[in-house]
Amino acid sequence: MSVRTSVDFVDADRVSVADRGFAYGDGLFETLRIAGGRVPLWPRHEARLRHGCERLHLPLPDMIAVLAEVRRLSGGIADGVARVTYSRGEGERGYAPPASPRPTVVVTVSPLALQAAPYDDGIAVRLCDTRLASQPLLAGLKHLNRLEQVMARAEWDDPALGEGLMLDMDDQVVCATAANLFAVFDGRLVTPPLDACGVAGVARAEILAVRDVALARMNLARLAEADEVFLTSAVRGILPVRVLASRSWQPGPVIRALQAHWRDIGLPLPAGSKDSHR
Structure with a gap:
C-alpha cells in the first residue's frame, strides 16, 4: 500500500x-x-x-x-x-x-511492520561522531530542522546496528538519533535532561508519568555502569540496548515491565515476540 x-x-x-x-x-x-x-x-x-x-x-x-x-x-x-x-x-x-x-x-x-527480535534480545548501537549543539530556546522541541540527526544517521549503513547514540559538546550522552535514552542503576531509572538540546519524546513523557525517574547527566563511563539500557520512541516503543562498543547488556525486569505497560496501553509488541501475548 x-x-x-x-x-x-x-x-x-x-x-x-x-x-x-x-x-x-x-x-x-x-x-x-x-x-x-x-x-x-x-x-x-x-x-x-x-x-x-x-x-x-x-x-x-x-x-x-x-x-x-x-x-x-x-x-x-x-x-x-x-x-x-x-x-x-x-x-x-x-x-x-x-x-x-x-x-x-x-x-x-x-x-508499519516491526520485527520481534529487537524487543526480545535488544539492539546494537554505535556512538555517533556528530554532536548535538546547545540551544535552550529549541531544546525538547520536535521542530522541522533535524540536520544534526540526519548527519548522525548518515554515519553508518550496517544493518546490524539499530541506532546511534549522540553526545553533546560536553561529552554527555543525550539521546539516540530518533529515540530517547534510559538507563537503570540498581533498579533506579535515569534519563538525561533535555534543557539544552535533544527532543522530548512522547514515549519518554509516558515513562516519566508512570515511573519514578531521575533526570541526570551521564557520560559514557557512567552509562557503561548501568544494569539495563533502553531506548524509547512513540513508534518503536521500548527497545532494549544489547551492545555498545565493548559493553553488553541483557533486557532486565525494568525493561520487561515497561514493555508490558506499552502493551497494556494499546501498543502491542510485534507478533512473534516472547511477551506479545502475555
Whole structure:
C-alpha cells in the first residue's frame, strides 16, 4: 500500500516552494503510532504540539481536525505510523515570519511492520561522531530542522546496528538519533535532561508519568555502569540496548515491565515476540 497523504485536509502530496517549513524548517512535526485503529499516545502528542506552538509563536492547529484526519487516512490499517507536519505556511523571502501566518498541515500515514527480535534480545548501537549543539530556546522541541540527526544517521549503513547514540559538546550522552535514552542503576531509572538540546519524546513523557525517574547527566563511563539500557520512541516503543562498543547488556525486569505497560496501553509488541501475548 502506498503512503496516504493530505495537505490542509485535502488529499494531495505537494506543498508550495514558498512554505516556510520547506524553506527554513520553520515548524513542528509529530510521528504517531497507530495500533488497532487507535492512537494511544495522542494526548501526549497533542500536548507536545501545543507546547511547541507556544514556544515558536505559531497559531494552534485544530487538534480535533488533525486527529480526525489521522484516523481518516489510517482507515483499514491495523498497525501503522502517521506523521503530522505543521509549518508556519507560506511567506515572503527572508527570515522574518509573516505577521498573520496561515499554517500548513500535512498528514501522512503508512503501514508499519516491526520485527520481534529487537524487543526480545535488544539492539546494537554505535556512538555517533556528530554532536548535538546547545540551544535552550529549541531544546525538547520536535521542530522541522533535524540536520544534526540526519548527519548522525548518515554515519553508518550496517544493518546490524539499530541506532546511534549522540553526545553533546560536553561529552554527555543525550539521546539516540530518533529515540530517547534510559538507563537503570540498581533498579533506579535515569534519563538525561533535555534543557539544552535533544527532543522530548512522547514515549519518554509516558515513562516519566508512570515511573519514578531521575533526570541526570551521564557520560559514557557512567552509562557503561548501568544494569539495563533502553531506548524509547512513540513508534518503536521500548527497545532494549544489547551492545555498545565493548559493553553488553541483557533486557532486565525494568525493561520487561515497561514493555508490558506499552502493551497494556494499546501498543502491542510485534507478533512473534516472547511477551506479545502475555
